[in-house]
Amino acid sequence: MDIVPLLKSLSEAPGVSGYEHQVREIVLAEFGRHADETWSDPLGSVIALKRGTAAEPRPAIMLATHMDEIGLIVSEIEKGFLHFEMVGGYDGRVLIGQEVVVHGRADLTGIVGSRPPHVLSASERDKPIPYDKLLIDVGLDPDELPNLVRVGDLVTMKSSLTELKGGLAAGKALDNRVSVAAAAVCLEELARVRHLWDVYAVATAQEETGLKGAITSAFGLWPDVAIAIDVTWATQPGTQDEYTFDLGSGPTIGHGPNFHPKLNKSLEDTAQSLEMSYHLEPAARVGGTDAVALQTTREGIPTALLSIPLRNMHTPVETVSVKDIERTGRLLAAFIAGLDESFLDSLVWDLGLDADDD
Amino acid sequence: MKDLMKRLTEAYGPSGDEEQIRDLIRAEVESLADELRVDTLGNLIAAKKGQGGGKRVMLAAHMDEIGLIISYVDEKGFLRAQPIGGLDLTTLAGGRIVFSDGAVGVIAPENREDFRKEPELSKLYIDVGATSYDEAKGRLGQPAGFLRPFVDLGKRVVAKAFDDRIGCVVLIETLRRLQDTPHEVYFVFSVQEEVGLRGARTGAYGVDPEIGIAVDITASGDTPEARKMAMKLGAGPCIKVRDSGMLAHPGVKDLLIETAEAREIPYQLEVLAAGSTDAAAIQLSRSGVPAGCVSVACRYYHTPSEMVDVDDVENTVRLLVALLEEPIEL
Numbered sequence: 001m002d003i004v005p006l007l008k009s010l011s012e013a014p015g016v017s018g019y020e021h022q023v024r025e026i027v028l029a030e031f032g033r034h035a036d037e038t039w040s041d042p043l044g045s046v047i048a049l050k051r052g053t054a055a056e057p058r059p060a061i062m063l064a065t066h067m068d069e070i071g072l073i074v075s076e077i078e079k080g081f082l083h084f085e086m087v088g089g090y091d092g093r094v095l096i097g098q099e100v101v102v103h104g105r106a107d108l109t110g111i112v113g114s115r116p117p118h119v120l121s122a123s124e125r126d127k128p129i130p131y132d133k134l135l136i137d138v139g140l141d142p143d144e145l146p147n148l149v150r151v152g153d154l155v156t157m158k159s160s161l162t163e164l165k166g167g168l169a170a171g172k173a174l175d176n177r178v179s180v181a182a183a184a185v186c187l188e189e190l191a192r193v194r195h196l197w198d199v200y201a202v203a204t205a206q207e208e209t210g211l212k213g214a215i216t217s218a219f220g221l222w223p224d225v226a227i228a229i230d231v232t233w234a235t236q237p238g239t240q241d242e243y244t245f246d247l248g249s250g251p252t253i254g255h256g257p258n259f260h261p262k263l264n265k266s267l268e269d270t271a272q273s274l275e276m277s278y279h280l281e282p283a284a285r286v287g288g289t290d291a292v293a294l295q296t297t298r299e300g301i302p303t304a305l306l307s308i309p310l311r312n313m314h315t316p317v318e319t320v321s322v323k324d325i326e327r328t329g330r331l332l333a334a335f336i337a338g339l340d341e342s343f344l345d346s347l348v349w350d351l352g353l354d355a356d357d358d
Numbered sequence: 359m360k361d362l363m364k365r366l367t368e369a370y371g372p373s374g375d376e377e378q379i380r381d382l383i384r385a386e387v388e389s390l391a392d393e394l395r396v397d398t399l400g401n402l403i404a405a406k407k408g409q410g411g412g413k414r415v416m417l418a419a420h421m422d423e424i425g426l427i428i429s430y431v432d433e434k435g436f437l438r439a440q441p442i443g444g445l446d447l448t449t450l451a452g453g454r455i456v457f458s459d460g461a462v463g464v465i466a467p468e469n470r471e472d473f474r475k476e477p478e479l480s481k482l483y484i485d486v487g488a489t490s491y492d493e494a495k496g497r498l499g500q501p502a503g504f505l506r507p508f509v510d511l512g513k514r515v516v517a518k519a520f521d522d523r524i525g526c527v528v529l530i531e532t533l534r535r536l537q538d539t540p541h542e543v544y545f546v547f548s549v550q551e552e553v554g555l556r557g558a559r560t561g562a563y564g565v566d567p568e569i570g571i572a573v574d575i576t577a578s579g580d581t582p583e584a585r586k587m588a589m590k591l592g593a594g595p596c597i598k599v600r601d602s603g604m605l606a607h608p609g610v611k612d613l614l615i616e617t618a619e620a621r622e623i624p625y626q627l628e629v630l631a632a633g634s635t636d637a638a639a640i641q642l643s644r645s646g647v648p649a650g651c652v653s654v655a656c657r658y659y660h661t662p663s664e665m666v667d668v669d670d671v672e673n674t675v676r677l678l679v680a681l682l683e684e685p686i687e688l
Contacts, residue, residue: 018605042646075629151588151627152599216646
């Protein structure tokens with residue numbers, strides 16, 4: 001699979017939380033290529049079902065990759081300029097000077113303006129300007145602006161995917177469109193192998209505003225096992241080794257109370273059998289990914305988390321290694337292909353874990 | 359409607375102790391509803407069954423109000439309290455609270471200078487006029503609401519607990535005026551919103567709606583040096599796009615906008631920086647529910663002197679009645 005063109009279309013599509021319709025169309029088409037059925041649920045998550053070959057009732061695994069992105073939303077229009085609030089946590093320090101697209105009655109290019117350094121007082125110059133003091137300028141005069149833009153319109157970064165040397169790609173919304181691409185790789189791999197379990201590949205909505213699509217889609221599907229795929233912090237100058245992972249060194253497997261140890265062991269075994277590079281990512285506290293919601297759905301779902309290292313998180317230049325996307329997709333596919341009828345039994349605490357010696 | 363506003367806002371009902379306000383609302387809606395029940399948490403649910411062919415719609419307004427709960431009684435009979443919901447501490451000193459039995463207490467700071475510098479609830483005590491520990495000890499564990507009369511300023515009205523008794527007024531009036539609807543409409547007067555949207559969560563699970571709309575207050579940006587936001591008093595119901603707990607379903611938001619425009623009802627669009635409503639809980643019920651919110655712009659929310667505009671209330675009722683009279687396709 002040629003990942004870069006897919007990643008480019010995913011990255012460049014606008015899809016702020018709650019307003020994922022454009023990226024949803026891309027995902028429906030891409031997941032649909034290898035799925036038996038695709039649909040959207042009430043909150044707008046995309047669900048693609050690829051049926052397994054075991055006799056019914058078949059166990060099912062859910063992959064959760066959120067497709068929403070962080071963005072801005074117009075909160076007030078004043079004298080030809082737009083005030084905004086955040087949808088999700090944009091790094092406010094990088095907003096000044098950005099080109100943006102205001103999704104009004106038409107898509108309008110705008111810029112996040114800033115008063116020149118020459119006119120700032122010394123104290124203002126040294127500090128980042130809080131985002132509620134920033135304004136978006138689309139160039140229209142105060143009379144025309146309300147005809148095209150109104151309060152509640154969404155704003156995304158105007159940013160195209162850039163390929164860097166060394167197999168890296170940079171762009172907006174790679175958190176978490178890289179994982180959507182990894183799920184697409186997984187589905188394509190699964191088209192070539194036999195798998196017993198049903199697979200629900202879910203591109204969840206509204207993760208950045210509270211894991212909402214995962215909460216509701218997992219309730220509806222009620223899978224036997226769930227794996228969230230998200231991004232993690234990649235190593236870059238000034239980061240702590242303890243919390244970061246090198247780009248291009250494979251996905252991480254989350255370890256901690258959010259994750260089922262036996263599920264993790266199977267994922268590790270699979271990675272080793274593929275001779276694939278991966279890292280363990282300890283997470284003592286329950287984090288902020290879809291995995292948090294999946295685990296406590298209904299009576300509980302055994303859950304794991306794969307993460308793809310990414311630099312410059314929550315900026316318009318999020319940077320990843322394309323190779324890590326491909327690896328994550330292959331790991332998922334190999335894991336799913338290895339799921340048999342007895343795997344669920346091995347997850348039962350009293351029966352499986354203590355007796356496990358294989 | 360002002361009479362109803364007065365009676366509902368002056369009633370007692372901090373989160374978790376909504377019996378009195380529930381009885382008051384029940385008396386209003388009893389004769390109007392096709393079905394009436396109170397669920398396990400105490401939500402009052404009034405159903406209006408339409409002619410059929412429509413959707414199962416849940417409207418939610420919360421009955422509970424912010425308040426205090428008595429956490430300690432000292433040897434002289436002074437009380438200490440913990441918060442119920444998000445309090446604006448600077449507005450408490452000098453105010454009064456009322457218990458469910460009608461008894462009143464005065465809130466006072468230990469030391470005014472110190473409290474002004476650093477307002478903390480632990481620096482306030484409540485004086486119920488007791489002359490001994492024994493006289494006051496029965497208050498331990500009791501919730502209390504704030505005491506403040508409703509005031510009619512003409513176009514604007516002021517009261518405690520407009521958050522969200524004004525939503526309750528809107529729901530009651532909507533139920534009263536709604537004659538023909540294809541929908542099965544559940545008017546949910548919810549409990550415990552101020553402590554985490556708890557009533558709406560179970561209410562929505564029970565009703566299992568196909569569409570949910572909360573009616574609540576929202577902040578306004580039309581006062582001196584207010585944070586920049588578009589909502590103002592008197593400009594019509596606020597159709598919520600986003601608050602810090604929810605993004606309204608775009609289909610629900612657009613339906614409200616189209617309805618308002620078709621019926622020539624004034625409206626404004628709402629992007630709220632902080633705060634949320636029952637709609638955030640409804641949205642996450644079961645497999646997810648398309649949810650939205652209609653808000654009444656309110657100045658000085660979470661103080662004992664919340665102010666709303668009477669025309670906004672009237673137009674909010676008109677908008678909901680108009681919405682429910684027509685078929686709903688998202």
